[in-house]
Amino acid sequence: MWHWPIDPKDVPKIKVEPPGPKALDVVKRDEKLIMQSFGRWYPLVIRAGYGPVVEDVDGNLYIDMNAGIAVMGVGHSHPRIVKAIKEQSELFTHYSLTDFYYDVAVKHAEELIGITPISGEKRVFYTNSGTESIEGSLKISRGHFQNQRPYVIAFLGAFHGRTYGSMSLTASKPVQRRGFNPITPNVIHVPYPYPYRCPFGNLDEAACGDAVIGYMEDWIFGKLVDPSEVAAVFFEPIQGEGGYVVPPRNFFPKLRSLADKHGFLLVDDEVQAGFGRTGKWMAIEHWGVEPDLIATAKAIAAGLPLGAIIGRSKVMDLPKGSHANTFGGNPVALAAGIEVINVIKDEGLLENASRVGEFIRNRFREEMDSIDLIGDVRGLGLMIGVELVRDRKTKEYAKKEIEEVLMGSFKRGVAVISSGYSTIRIAPPLNLPMELAEKAVNVIIDVLRKVDRERVK
Structure with a gap:
């Protein structure tokens, strides 16, 4: 099922702290030339895509956990496509x-x-x-x-x-x-x-x-x-x-x-x-x-x-x-x-979505006892929401914290976004292998732990 000229073992890879100089140059020109009637999640500037991986203009490799907003179901640049x-x-x-x-x-x-x-x-x-x-x-x-x-x-x-x-x-x-x-x-x-x-x-x-x-x-x-x-x-x-x-x-x-x-x-x-x-x-x-x-x-x-x-x-x-x-x-x-x-x-991608999705949901649910920010974990297949709350009793939206989690994950090579007011939105390509799913989830959980600790200091 892996068709691309990079080894999953090499992902994620951060060569230059994002956003790098080439990315910043594109962002600056974009802001001048393109109507800004939409909000970007963070300064990720794409150069290429390889299945469930994207590369930015500075050569950084990211695990793609949003698939271009749930578009790239069969991954980027699939040779058959x-x-x-x-x-x-x-x-x-x-x-x-x-x-x-x-x-x-x-x-x-x-x-x-x-x-x-x-x-x-x-x-x-x-x-x-x-x-x-x-x-x-x-x-x-x-x-x-x-x-x-x-x-x-x-x-x-x-x-x-x-x-x-x-x-x-x-x-x-x-x-x-x-x-x-x-x-x-x-x-x-x-x-x-x-x-x-x-x-x-x-x-x-x-x-x-x-x-x-x-x-x-x-x-x-x-x-x-x-x-x-x-x-x-x-x-x-x-x-x-x-x-x-x-x-x-x-x-x-x-x-x-x-x-x-x-x-x-x-x-x-x-x-x-x-x-x-x-x-x-x-x-x-x-x-x-x-x-x-x-x-x-x-x-x-x-x-x-x-x-x-x-x-x-x-x-x-x-x-x-x-x-x-x-x-x-x-x-x-x-x-x-x-x-x-x-x-x-x-390529059995329906089955892969169910299998990998179940693993991701279970991993986040396992962390609910230790990460108070996680209020709810839900989803089917690879359409997964991890809702963050500031307090589980009041269910107050964790609007500030979700931004920190997304940016922190981006800096470590995982491209993930949110939905609603404070829900981590996990929607990677359907051919995401378990190896990369584990890496991506571990990064997000590590960032969640850090944000959770810092907010109670």
Whole structure:
């Protein structure tokens, strides 16, 4: 499974204390030339990638525990992906799938439909990104009902994107919406069943899930909007930006029953959780529930811009001319996407994600007795959240401490980021070997111990 010209024994390797002089030069030029409407985690300036390893411009090697924000599921520069890209590039690089036809799109759609956990006839619509997949899903949901159901429901803590429709569904952090009103109307937000911080009080997991369903039935449908006017509920099977939150086992089956009762659609945002991240092709498979639409992107094409909406054929029924784009279904990205699916199958990456992920979760749980900062460890496969708190009784977010942990890990050659307010977000490439997983976790734990000691001095 190791295809790259470096030895895992040599990683991590810090030759120059980061950020080195070359990195600082790039950062300075970047700040002058590029709009700074986003925040970087730390000054990591990438020169190259090798599977689950990245190299910066100063020659430092880092274990990549974020995979380019859960994008590089099959690792950086996988030779099979590179070969597929080269071969398709030599044929043609674009011809607008929504205006003409090409075979690579049909081949990819066949492969994609084959791994999609929705029964019956399915169709695909190609996009360029996660937010565009959500925008398209929003149009499909309302268009399917010919706008007779104008409302949609999303969850507090959700992140679905930053363009106007997706931003209107997003409820992760106020800064993502502040200053951009008016947003898309008729979006209702309800609490998400966050077991560690149940919005309905100190309930166990099952009761927390029941409380959310009850809130929707009794308060949203009982007092705010008739369910016959709701087109869809949008959800992440595991909340991403919200803190890598895994809902209770009972939640999605009951949400499916609620949708069936009232006739609205379930739209599953698998942009971050899909394509093997959790040890299943799509994370919703862990709950044994079929959504009506699935929005994907990120890991679908190994870093090339591609997204897709996969759904029941009877729902994917927008009239001709009502929805299209220029670059969705780019042939080079599709060729890479076919090989992504093949690599995951051939190299047993679903199994590796489950095995290595279980090891990582267990290691952090073992440290909870000795590191008071660790409040909760959760996740599925290689989608793992380690939530840090300043006090386990109050569960106060450890906002300052999480920054110190991320920076300290970076300085020692582990690239890891956070989600929510103070959750370490662990989402490495699915082909992370156990050897590098052990090294990365040991570094993060050592830094956690140091930060934990220093905060109580």
